[in-house]
Amino acid sequence: MKTIPIFQVDAFSTQPFSGNPAAVCPVSGFLTDKEMIAIAAENNLSETAFVDLTTDPFFIRWFTPKLEVNLCGHATLAAARILFDEYLPSEVDHVEFNSRSGTLSAIRQERLIYLNFPTDEPKKINENTLIEQVLGHRPVDLLKGKDDILAVFDDEAIIKKITPDFEKLTQLESRGLIISSKSTSFDFVSRFFAPQSGINEDPVTGSAHTVLTPYWAKRLGKDKMIGFQCSERGGELKCWLKKDRVMIGGSTARYMDGTIRL
Numbered sequence: 001m002k003t004i005p006i007f008q009v010d011a012f013s014t015q016p017f018s019g020n021p022a023a024v025c026p027v028s029g030f031l032t033d034k035e036m037i038a039i040a041a042e043n044n045l046s047e048t049a050f051v052d053l054t055t056d057p058f059f060i061r062w063f064t065p066k067l068e069v070n071l072c073g074h075a076t077l078a079a080a081r082i083l084f085d086e087y088l089p090s091e092v093d094h095v096e097f098n099s100r101s102g103t104l105s106a107i108r109q110e111r112l113i114y115l116n117f118p119t120d121e122p123k124k125i126n127e128n129t130l131i132e133q134v135l136g137h138r139p140v141d142l143l144k145g146k147d148d149i150l151a152v153f154d155d156e157a158i159i160k161k162i163t164p165d166f167e168k169l170t171q172l173e174s175r176g177l178i179i180s181s182k183s184t185s186f187d188f189v190s191r192f193f194a195p196q197s198g199i200n201e202d203p204v205t206g207s208a209h210t211v212l213t214p215y216w217a218k219r220l221g222k223d224k225m226i227g228f229q230c231s232e233r234g235g236e237l238k239c240w241l242k243k244d245r246v247m248i249g250g251s252t253a254r255y256m257d258g259t260i261r262l
Contacts, residue, residue, distance in 0.1 A: 001261055001262070002261070002262040003259050003260060003261050003262070004025055004026075004027055004031075004259070004260045004262070005025065005026055005257070005258070005259060005260075006023055006024070006025050006043075006257075006258050006259065006260050007023070007024045007025075007078075007082045007086075007254070007256065007257050007258075008021055008022070008023050008024075008043075008045075008078075008254075008255045008256040008257075008258075009021070009022055009024060009077075009078035009081050009082065009252050009253065009254050009255060010252065010253040010254075010255055011073075011074035011075070011077040011078045011081075011204065011206070011235070011250060011252055012074060012077065012204040012206070012229075012235030012236060012237055012250035012251065012252075013204075013233075013235055013250075013251055013252070013253050014111075014251045014253060015253050016253050016255045017233075018233045018234060018235065018253075019074070019203065019204050019233060019234075019235040019250075019251075019252075019253065020046065020074040020202065020203040020204035020205070020233065020235060021045050021046075021203075021255065022045060022046070022047050022048070022049060022072075022074050022075035022077075022078035022079075023039075023040075023043045023045050023047075023048040023049070023075075023078075024048075024049050024051065024075070024078050024079045024082045025039065025048060025049070025050045025051070025260070026051050026053050026082065026083075026086075026087065027050055027051065027052055027053065028052070028053055028054050029052060029054055030050060030052055030059075030061065031050070031262075033068065035262065036048070036050055036061070036063050036068075037063055037065075037066070037067070037068070039063075039260060040063035040064060040065050041065040041066070043065075044065060045065075046064060046074075046199045046202050046203070047062050047063065047064060047069070047072045047074065047075040048062070048063050048075065049061070049062050049072065049075035049076065049078065049079045050062075050063070051079050051083070051097075053087065055098065057095075057096035057097055057098050057103070058083070058095070058096070058097050058098070059097065059098045059099065060076060060079060060097040060098070060099050060104070061099070061100070062075050062076075064197050064198040064199060065198045066197065066198030067197060067198065068100075069175065069197065070099075070100045070101050070146075070147065071099070071100070071101040071117070071147075071207045071210070072206065072207055073115055073117065073205065073206010073207045073208075073209065073210075073248055074204055074205065074206045074235075074250075076097065076104060076106065076115055076206065077106070077113055077115060077206060077248075077250055077252060078252060079097075079106075080095055080106035080108070080113050080115075081113060081252040081254065082254075083095050084108055084113075085254070093107060093108040093109070094106070094107050094108070101117075101118060102118060104116060104117055109249075111251060112238070112249045112250060112251060113249065113250065113251075113252060114238075114240075114247045114248065114249040115206060115247070115248045115249075116245055116246075116247055117206075117207070117210050117245065117246050117248060118210065118244065118245060118246070119210055119213070119214050119241065119243075119244050119245060119246050120145040120146050120147075120210040120211045120214070121145070121211075121214045122143035122144055122145045122150050122211050122214070122215055123143060123144060123145075124141070124142065124143050125142055125143060125144045125149070126142075127142060128142060128149075130168065130171060130172060131149070131151055131172070131177070133165065133168055134164050134165050134168045134169045134172070134177070135151065135162050135164055135179065136162065136163075136165075137153065137158055137162065139151035139152055139153055139179075140152055140153060140154050143211075143215065144174065145210070145211040147174060147175035147176070147207075148174055148175050148176050148177065148178050148192075148207075148208060148211055149172065149174045149176075149177050149178065150178045150179075150180065150211055150212070150215060151177065151178070151179045151180075152179075152180055152181065152215070153179065153180070153181045154181060154182075155181060156181045156182065156183050156184065156189055158181065159179055159180065159181050159189050159190070159191060159230060160189075160230055162179060162191070164177075164193050166193070166195045166200050167195075169193055169195050169196070170195050170196045172196065174196075175194060175196070175197055176192055176193055176194030176196070176197060176199070176202070176205075176208075177192070177193045177194070178190055178191070178192050178205075178208045178211060178212065179191050179192075179193075180212055180215075180216075182216075182219075182220075183228065185228070186225075186226045186227060186228040186236070187216060187220060187222075187225035187226050187227060187239075188212065188216045188220075188225065188227050188228075189227070189228050189229070189230045190205075190208065190209075190212055190227060190228075190229050190230070191229060191230060191231055192205040192208045192229065192231075201231055201232075202231070203229065203231045203232070203233040203234070203235060204229045204231065204233070204234070204235030204237070204250075205229060206237070206248050206250070208229075209227060209237055209239055209246065209248050210246050210248075212227060212239070213225065213227075213239040213240075213241050213246045213248075214241055214246070216239075217241040223240060223241040223242070224238075224239070224240050224241075225238075225239045225240075226238055226239070227239055235250065236250070236251075237249065237250055238250070
């Protein structure tokens with residue numbers, strides 16, 4: 001019987017039961033795509049990260065319960081925590097990954113881990129009536145990054161009260177939909193919906209902040225910001241725009257360790 005270790009970490013949270021839960025499976029050579037999707041579906045979390053420990057740098061892949069995605073922030077944050085805790089020497093505070101989105105890295109600084117991701121500068125797009133139908137509100141700004149659409153509103157209360165029509169949202173030609181506004185308690189707030197990728201609402205989405213950070217940096221005139229994803233579980237992200245890269249910092253809370261038997 002083949003066995004592989006599995007860990008579950010709540011990312012962008014200081015304690016369990018908040019932030020975004022991700023599974024992490026360190027492997028020596030990847031399993032088949034069919035096996036990895038099956039494991040992700042069995043875990044039934046928004047993302048499961050598989051990290052190949054035999055490559056240098058480590059190669060990381062991410063799977064929702066339905067498909068493989070090109071980039072995932074919270075599962076990379078979770079993977080970095082497990083690597084620092086279990087697989088790397090205690091004095092090491094930096095780890096690099098190869099991925100479908102190029103070279104990524106994670107840096108441990110005190111109690112936070114910062115992800116170094118490529119910037120995804122969103123571009124303005126034409127008004128989309130489907131988005132207004134899905135959200136029940138008209139955004140004041142509409143943009144698109146490589147994978148996700150960003151709908152911006154001028155009222156933080158709208159972000160918190162929106163209940164999307166998820167069935168209609170599956171018709172949107174994107175990985176997911178980010179909604180965001182300025183905030184009174186943080187620099188900005190956001191939520192992320194992706195039923196077309198198997199996730200109605202993601203609790204905290206690191207990769208969405210590769211789009212949000214350059215947008216709000218330009219709007220607010222600052223390169224260091226604090227964002228809050230105001231899902232039911234919620235999570236705080238420290239965002240820093242550095243030219244063509246985004247540093248995304250967050251806390252992590254380990255929840256579970258175990259073994260998968262295939």
